Amino acid sequence: MKEELEELNNDFPAARFNRRSLIAAATATAALALFRPGNAQVNTNLLITDPTKIQGPLPGKLGSRSRYENPEKKTSDTSSRTPLQDLYGMITPSDLHFERHHGGVPDIDPENYELLIHGMVEKPMVFTLKDLKRFPSVSRIAFIECSGNFRTGKETMTAQEICGLTSQSEWTGVMLSTIFREVGIKPGATWFLAEGSDAAVMTRSIPVRKGLEDGMIAYGQNGEALRPQQGYPARLFLPGWEGNTNVKWIRRIELSDQPFMTREETSKYTEQIKDGKVRQFSFDMDARSIITSPSYPGSVEKGWLEISGLAWSGRGKIERVEVSTDAGKSWHSASLQQPVLDKAHVRFRYLYKWNGDETEIMSRAVDTTGYTQPTLKQLIDARGKDMGGYHLNPVTAWVLKKDGRVLFKPENWRG
Ligand SMILES: Nc1nc2c(c(=O)[nH]1)N[C@H]1C(S)=C(S)[C@@H](COP(=O)(O)O)O[C@H]1N2
Ligand SMILES: [Mo]
Numbered sequence: 546m547k548e549e550l551e552e553l554n555n556d557f558p559a560a561r562f563n564r565r566s567l568i569a570a571a572t573a574t575a576a577l578a579l580f581r582p583g584n585a586q587v588n589t590n591l592l593i594t595d596p597t598k599i600q601g602p603l604p605g606k607l608g609s610r611s612r613y614e615n616p617e618k619k620t621s622d623t624s625s626r627t628p629l630q631d632l633y634g635m636i637t638p639s640d641l642h643f644e645r646h647h648g649g650v651p652d653i654d655p656e657n658y659e660l661l662i663h664g665m666v667e668k669p670m671v672f673t674l675k676d677l678k679r680f681p682s683v684s685r686i687a688f689i690e691c692s693g694n695f696r697t698g699k700e701t702m703t704a705q706e707i708c709g710l711t712s713q714s715e716w717t718g719v720m721l722s723t724i725f726r727e728v729g730i731k732p733g734a735t736w737f738l739a740e741g742s743d744a745a746v747m748t749r750s751i752p753v754r755k756g757l758e759d760g761m762i763a764y765g766q767n768g769e770a771l772r773p774q775q776g777y778p779a780r781l782f783l784p785g786w787e788g789n790t791n792v793k794w795i796r797r798i799e800l801s802d803q804p805f806m807t808r809e810e811t812s813k814y815t816e817q818i819k820d821g822k823v824r825q826f827s828f829d830m831d832a833r834s835i836i837t838s839p840s841y842p843g844s845v846e847k848g849w850l851e852i853s854g855l856a857w858s859g860r861g862k863i864e865r866v867e868v869s870t871d872a873g874k875s876w877h878s879a880s881l882q883q884p885v886l887d888k889a890h891v892r893f894r895y896l897y898k899w900n901g902d903e904t905e906i907m908s909r910a911v912d913t914t915g916y917t918q919p920t921l922k923q924l925i926d927a928r929g930k931d932m933g934g935y936h937l938n939p940v941t942a943w944v945l946k947k948d949g950r951v952l953f954k955p956e957n958w959r960g
Pocket of ligand 2: 645690691692693788789
């Protein structure tokens with residue numbers, strides 16, 4: 546009986562019914578009350594799948610999303626973006642975590658995984674995954690953000706397209722300070738090279754100070770093993786630092802008394818600031834926020850609406866988020882969902898009564914260092930029009946149109 550109904554349900558093309566037969570069908574069932582006259586698209590499923598009338602599927606080995614929910618990452622050949630506009634709260638579901646790969650996703654057998662630590666250390670050592678897991682572990686909720694996380698250009702852009710290269714997970718692993726104690730750092734070692742085992746053999750130089758402060762070798766993500774896309778079986782995790790330094794599939798750490806000047810920190814991941822000067826090793830991700838609801842392609846109706854979004858800072862905690870509903874003329878403090886964590890996405894909310902007139906809504910983040918999220922104009926004034934595409938965190942505005950459409954307000958700076 547159950548199988549039959551499921552089959553029937555699956556094969557039920559709504560188009561096969563005209564309104565008359567629907568009424569007949571509806572009349573013949575207890576679902577009549579659910580039928581709305583004038584709506585020929587009435588959900589025919591209701592006629593046979595009243596959930597109280599049919600035994601549901603049995604428990605499964607893996608859970609799944611509702612078939613009515615289809616969040617998707619937006620992919621290109623080099624990255625995929627988190628659909629920020631589809632999320633609640635502050636955790637990014639692991640399968641929606643953004644991805645940025647320079648040489649694709651390697652397939653690494655955890656049995657063969659090894660992490661070599663050498664260079665200016667007392668005792669060079671190789672750790673298997675098992676070895677890493679024998680150390681005391683820590684878990685921490687924090688975001689990762691690619692430093693190339695800003696797109697603009699047209700009104701019909703989603704939060705995902707504008708800045709979907711950031712996601713948040715609970716990361717579990719071993720503190721680098723624990724591992725460094727094991728190998729013994731030689732006096733004078735101030736930098737270390739982190740190297741990945743992907744086809745790109747990604748390498749970055751990291752100050753030992755950061756490693757000792759809060760660096761981790763992470764092997765867990767949201768309660769399970771890291772996803773391959775996030776660096777399975779182990780990655781470097783440096784809370785608050787530009788995504789690129791969080792070397793995935795990490796296989797080697799070499800300590801030194803100077804940076805290694807790899808490709809990713811010379812020809813890439815540097816940015817012009819002013820007067821032809823270039824900034825290198827710009828590790829911290831600056832405070833930022835974005836309203837994710839309402840946002841394109843959503844819509845609004847006159848009356849009360851909850852403005853909600855995400856704010857984060859790589860330098861500490863979010864102190865407050867201010868929201869403007871009058872195109873930046875006045876600003877009001879939003880409420881912050883607890884807990885507000887260090888170097889973590891925080892959800893902010895602000896209740897607003899929209900009177901139906903066209904207006905612009907926007908948010909700006911202030912972190913515990915006193916830093917305030919700048920406008921694009923302030924960024925241009927500080928760094929010049931040739932500032933390139935890294936470390937851009939401008940205030941993002943949405944236009945509420947009279948007809949209820951919500952559009953991105955794109956601002957361009959390249960000539
Ligand atoms: N080995 C390796 N590590 C890497 C990369 C890579 O291509 N290879 N990409 C970096 C970049 S540019 C970013 S933004 C982050 C992205 O992390 P995610 O894919 O887990 O979101 O990983 C960094 N670590
Ligand atoms: Mo990145």
